[in-house]
Amino acid sequence: xxxxxxxxxxxxxxxxxxxxxxxxxxxxxxxxxxxxxxxxxxxxxxxxxxxxxxxxxxxxxxxxxxxxxxxxxxxxxxxxxxxxxxxxxxxxxxxxxxxxxxxxxxxxxxxxxxxxxxxxxxxxxxxxxxxxxxxxxxxxxxxxxxxxxxxxxxxxxxxxxxxxxxxxxxxxxxxxxxxxxxxxxxxxxxx
Amino acid sequence: xxxxxxxxxxxxxxxxxxxxxxxxxxxxxxxxxxxxxxxxxxxxxxxxxxxxxxxxxxxxxxxxxxxxxxxxxxxxxxxxxxxxxxxxxxxxxxxxxxxxxxxxxxxxxxxxxxxxxxxxxxxxxxxxxxxxxxxxxxxxxxxxxxxxxxxxxxxxxxxxxxxxxxxxxxxxxxxxxxxxxxxxxxxxxxxxxxxxxxxxxxxxxxxxxxxxxxxxxxxxxxxxxxxxxxxxxxxxxxxxxxxxxxxxxxxxxxxxxxxxxxxxxxxxxxxxxxxxxxxxxxxxxxxxxxxxxxxxxxxxxxxxxxxxxxxxxxxxxxxxxxxxxxxxxxxxxxxxxxxxxxxxxxxxxxxxxxxxxxxxxxxxxxxxxxxxxxxxxx
Numbered sequence: 082x083x084x085x086x087x088x089x090x091x092x093x094x095x096x097x098x099x100x101x102x103x104x105x106x107x108x109x110x111x112x113x114x115x116x117x118x119x120x121x122x123x124x125x126x127x128x129x130x131x132x133x134x135x136x137x138x139x140x141x142x143x144x145x146x147x148x149x150x151x152x153x154x155x156x157x158x159x160x161x162x163x164x165x166x167x168x169x170x171x172x173x174x175x176x177x178x179x180x181x182x183x184x185x186x187x188x189x190x191x192x193x194x195x196x197x198x199x200x201x202x203x204x205x206x207x208x209x210x211x212x213x214x215x216x217x218x219x220x221x222x223x224x225x226x227x228x229x230x231x232x233x234x235x236x237x238x239x240x241x242x243x244x245x246x247x248x249x250x251x252x253x254x255x256x257x258x259x260x261x262x263x264x265x266x267x268x269x270x271x272x
Numbered sequence: 273x274x275x276x277x278x279x280x281x282x283x284x285x286x287x288x289x290x291x292x293x294x295x296x297x298x299x300x301x302x303x304x305x306x307x308x309x310x311x312x313x314x315x316x317x318x319x320x321x322x323x324x325x326x327x328x329x330x331x332x333x334x335x336x337x338x339x340x341x342x343x344x345x346x347x348x349x350x351x352x353x354x355x356x357x358x359x360x361x362x363x364x365x366x367x368x369x370x371x372x373x374x375x376x377x378x379x380x381x382x383x384x385x386x387x388x389x390x391x392x393x394x395x396x397x398x399x400x401x402x403x404x405x406x407x408x409x410x411x412x413x414x415x416x417x418x419x420x421x422x423x424x425x426x427x428x429x430x431x432x433x434x435x436x437x438x439x440x441x442x443x444x445x446x447x448x449x450x451x452x453x454x455x456x457x458x459x460x461x462x463x464x465x466x467x468x469x470x471x472x473x474x475x476x477x478x479x480x481x482x483x484x485x486x487x488x489x490x491x492x493x494x495x496x497x498x499x500x501x502x503x504x505x506x507x508x509x510x511x512x513x514x515x516x517x518x519x520x521x522x523x524x525x526x527x528x529x530x531x532x533x534x535x536x537x538x539x540x541x542x543x544x545x546x547x548x549x550x551x552x553x554x555x556x557x558x559x560x561x562x563x564x565x566x567x568x569x570x571x572x573x574x575x576x577x578x579x580x581x582x583x584x585x586x587x588x589x590x591x592x593x594x595x596x597x598x599x600x601x602x603x604x605x606x607x608x609x610x611x612x613x614x615x616x617x618x619x620x621x622x623x624x625x626x627x628x629x630x631x632x633x634x635x636x637x638x639x640x641x642x643x644x645x646x647x648x649x650x
Contacts (some may be wrong), residue, residue: 085570085647086568086569086574086643086647086650087643087644087647088641090568090569090571090572091571114280114451117451117452117453118280118453121280121453124278124453126451127452127453128446128453129418129450129451129452130280130450130451131446131449131450131451132449134306134390134445134449143505147277151628154452155560155561155563155564155567155639156560156564156635156638156639157417157450157452157557158446158563158638159448160564160638160639160640169275205572263398263459
């Protein structure tokens with residue numbers, strides 16, 4: 082007779098899984114790499130990143146996952162998300178099912194209109210980037226600022242440093258500003 | 273921990289950093305997904321350490337070039353995926369026969385033929401053992417994480433130099449493209465093995481001399497030693513032979529130099545096996561799913577363990593039998609239609625049930641799938 086194991090397991094392991102999702106060009110992969118570097122900087126946490134690859138990456142919804150743990154990370158891919166960032170409706174529709182019960186949902190309300198739940202944090206990242214930070218390109222960094230404020234998973238200073246390290250020269254001010262507005266606006270939402 | 277000793281690397285990037293750490297100074301290759309970043313990283317980083325990168329016309333040429341470079345005394349490497357690995361087989365056989373150390377990385381994707389360029393697979397496991405024709409002994413290692421890839425690449429170079437033989441690194445798409453913060457070792461932190469050079473003067477040099485460990489000292493071309501290299505079966509002087517006694521000496525040399533020193537090559541990670549009634553046997557990225565599954569199953573009291581094969585070839589028959597001696601069931605999880613499972617069956621006594629868990633749809637096995645299998649067999 083088969084033994085039930087899966088029902089008994091509580092996945093309360095020391096593990097935090099983040100997925101940044103949107104469409105190609107929205108800088109989800111850039112965001113995940115920056116997040117990795119910022120979190121891994123101090124050496125206290127292990128961190129693994131993986132992303133959509135090949136035809137998958139060129140299609141509509143594209144994703145990048147970051148798994149964080151203070152212990153050895155066994156399985157490197159996301160299993161049940163603790164946080165999902167959805168920058169488009171398509172990404173939200175595709176990946177919402179992977180979010181844990183009580184997981185944190187963060188959406189770009191400038192591009193997402195239909196919510197599968199009332200329990201989410203919504204900010205118009207794209208609009209904020211365009212109108213307040215000076216360019217739509219930094220919407221991903223606005224979102225990173227929000228994730229930072231909502232989770233505390235990474236220090237704001239480390240995140241800024243990691244963003245500036247990888248951002249193209251001449252975009253430093255814009256990126257710094259994007260991160261600050263994302264951070265500050267999300268703090269106001271925090272439950 | 274010092275900040276500058278940690279770096280965010282992709283699996284393919286870690287392979288290159290590990291290789292350079294081990295002494296790689298010549299890379300020849302023909303880019304192919306999912307190994308391309310290895311060529312890119314070599315093109316970028318090798319010139320910074322005085323090394324050479326060359327993009328060849330194809331994989332046949334790539335393999336030939338790294339053999340030639342090694343003969344001059346350089347540590348050399350190429351990287352490819354299944355389709356290119358097939359094309360390299362003829363020259364890999366030449367390196368086995370002529371005993372020229374080099375490292376071949378195969379970042380596996382789905383096959384046969386051009387198959388699934390962007391999808392993960394472990395279906396070249398047997399090809400790494402039997403890919404080229406003839407009798408020979410093969411060494412293949414299989415990392416499972418980005419950090420592993422760094423250290424296993426060092427080990428692959430050390431084994432190639434120690435045993436004067438090509439060594440295959442079996443990576444897969446998942447590890448190759450994953451990124452992680454990994455520790456970068458200081459110089460001297462890991463032992464680096466270099467091939468033994470002749471101490472005799474050139475006029476007394478016997479190129480394929482049978483030594484105590486069956487490995488003959490190898491000079492670099494241009495260092496004053498003149499000798500003959502041929503893919504034809506040769507005697508200790510390096511000249512082709514049809515003499516039955518000399519043929520046996522040569523083939524036994526290829527076999528014995530590895531068979532008799534397997535302890536230096538074997539590497540396994542054994543986890544939770546002391547009281548395990550069921551064991552997962554796996555390698556490469558799948559072993560990470562196995563470790564995850566076991567840690568979850570253990571949290572609810574299931575007596576299950578894992579054995580991860582870092583060294584795939586030569587296969588650790590004896591060690592596996594010893595570690596699994598108290599198991600009732602062994603599940604072999606791999607991303608193919610059944611390759612290493614046959615070796616596991618050969619290794620274990622008949623009263624241990626060996627069960628397959630295979631996935632070949634281009635996706636990685638998940639911890640949940642392993643746990644479902646566990647539920648099924650318990």
